[in-house]
Amino acid sequence: MAPPRSDAQRVLVSTVGRLMDAFGPEYWRDLDAREAYPEAFVSGFEDQGFGALPLPEAYGGAGGTLTDACLVLEEIHARGGNAQPFHGQYYLSFLLARFASEALRRAYLPALARGELRMQSFALTEPDAGSDLTRITTTAERTGEGYRVRGRKVFISRVEQSDLLVLVARTATPAAGARPTEGLTLFLVDLREAKGIEWTRIRTMFNSQTYELFLNDVDVPTGNVIGEEGRGFDHLLHVLNPERILIASECIGDARWFIDRSAEYAKRRVVFGRPIGSNQGIQFPLADAYARLVAADLVRWDAARLYESDAGPREVGAAANLAKYLASECSWRAANVAMDVHGGYGMARDMDIERKMRETRLYQVAPISNNLVLAHVAHHVLGLPRSY
Numbered sequence: 001m002a003p004p005r006s007d008a009q010r011v012l013v014s015t016v017g018r019l020m021d022a023f024g025p026e027y028w029r030d031l032d033a034r035e036a037y038p039e040a041f042v043s044g045f046e047d048q049g050f051g052a053l054p055l056p057e058a059y060g061g062a063g064g065t066l067t068d069a070c071l072v073l074e075e076i077h078a079r080g081g082n083a084q085p086f087h088g089q090y091y092l093s094f095l096l097a098r099f100a101s102e103a104l105r106r107a108y109l110p111a112l113a114r115g116e117l118r119m120q121s122f123a124l125t126e127p128d129a130g131s132d133l134t135r136i137t138t139t140a141e142r143t144g145e146g147y148r149v150r151g152r153k154v155f156i157s158r159v160e161q162s163d164l165l166v167l168v169a170r171t172a173t174p175a176a177g178a179r180p181t182e183g184l185t186l187f188l189v190d191l192r193e194a195k196g197i198e199w200t201r202i203r204t205m206f207n208s209q210t211y212e213l214f215l216n217d218v219d220v221p222t223g224n225v226i227g228e229e230g231r232g233f234d235h236l237l238h239v240l241n242p243e244r245i246l247i248a249s250e251c252i253g254d255a256r257w258f259i260d261r262s263a264e265y266a267k268r269r270v271v272f273g274r275p276i277g278s279n280q281g282i283q284f285p286l287a288d289a290y291a292r293l294v295a296a297d298l299v300r301w302d303a304a305r306l307y308e309s310d311a312g313p314r315e316v317g318a319a320a321n322l323a324k325y326l327a328s329e330c331s332w333r334a335a336n337v338a339m340d341v342h343g344g345y346g347m348a349r350d351m352d353i354e355r356k357m358r359e360t361r362l363y364q365v366a367p368i369s370n371n372l373v374l375a376h377v378a379h380h381v382l383g384l385p386r387s388y
């Protein structure tokens with residue numbers, strides 16, 4: 001495994017570990033049973049300044065890098081937790097730091113850095129567009145003072161737990177021959193003030209706070225456009241790429257957890273008079289999962305390095321997609337190996353394996369399904385004919 005790269009990063013990881021001691025397996029198990037938001041975990045991390053980590057120092061943030069954010073999320077998962085309730089602010093911070101106007105930054109970033117506001121929600125997916133974001137039909141029409149938004153979004157996480165929402169809407173239909181991604185615009189919606197937003201919770205196979213969102217003539221001020229009107233897709237790449245690298249980090253944390261737990265169990269569990277870990281039928285799948293973990297880890301760090309370099313978003317995109325693909329396949333494989341190693345006990349709720357398995361399954365589907373990653377690699381890296 002690639003070690004943390006500096007003393008400060010080593011301290012960061014050990015601080016996360018210390019904080020996670022307060023949120024052991026019983027904490028996550030109880031939330032899972034109640035399908036409840038881990039408020040104590042999120043506010044505990046915010047109180048220690050973790051919400052401010054990737055925000056620029058000029059606005060009171062810690063000026064952390066994507067690598068720093070990856071280390072934090074990985075460690076939360078490697079300790080048996082789930083960073084999802086908290087990770088939205090990490091990838092959205094990179095967007096605001098880069099594209100928000102000075103006025104918008106001054107209005108929101110210091111309060112976010114102080115932990116007084118949460119920016120955890122990002123609304124892109126729509127029921128009739130699915131993976132094809134060029135088909136989104138939520139519109140934002142110009143009015144006297146701003147824009148009026150109408151539409152419907154689905155699977156939007158943490159709306160109820162957030163103060164701020166980053167919304168993707170169409171402000172123009174692409175002209176004939178133009179890229180279908182033209183005409184998309186990003187908005188920062190202040191959920192404390194916005195009128196006309198309704199949501200219903202979608203219950204999922206693991207404990208997630210995910211909602212269907214109805215936008216009924218929601219007025220958003222002109223000043224809340226992030227970046228340039230109509231160029232939202234180009235800006236979006238600066239959310240989607242870090243998001244994929246951060247999610248890869250969560251998968252890597254999960255895979256570490258599955259493999260560590262299983263190796264320990266395989267040493268202890270005695271059947272037929274010897275530890276089950278002395279059987280190659282147990283050793284080889286674990287060693288294979290570990291080999292895939294090491295490979296995914298390297299690709300993840302390479303993607304993070306590219307993001308932090310001058311590489312263009314399309315070059316970063318290929319690496320970020322590959323990192324997310326390899327890491328999510330790896331964590332799912334490690335989850336299945338853990339299930340096998342634990343025999344019947346893997347299915348017992350108190351062992352946490354089935355819970356972590358349900359949680360890590362998401363990452364093959366979201367934020368982009370692995371089929372679409374493969375299509376991206378086929379089209380953009382291998383130059384094969386487009387399949388859509």
Ligand SMILES: Cc1cc2nc3c(=O)[nH]c(=O)nc-3n(C[C@H](O)[C@H](O)[C@H](O)COP(=O)(O)OP(=O)(O)OC[C@H]3O[C@@H](n4cnc5c(N)ncnc54)[C@H](O)[C@@H]3O)c2cc1C
Nearest residue numbers: 122123124125130131155156157208366367368369371388
């Ligand atoms: C718990 C949860 C939380 C989420 N949180 C958010 C959020 O906060 N914000 C947000 O915007 N979205 C969120 N999402 C949505 C998520 O990003 C989408 O579910 C995902 O992008 C896939 O879209 P879809 O579900 O519409 O699947 P579809 O696009 O309908 O795809 C269904 C299947 O068809 C396959 N498929 C489709 N087209 C092709 C093709 N051309 N080639 C090969 N295979 C194809 C897909 O790979 C997939 O297997 C969340 C989803 C979940 C489940």
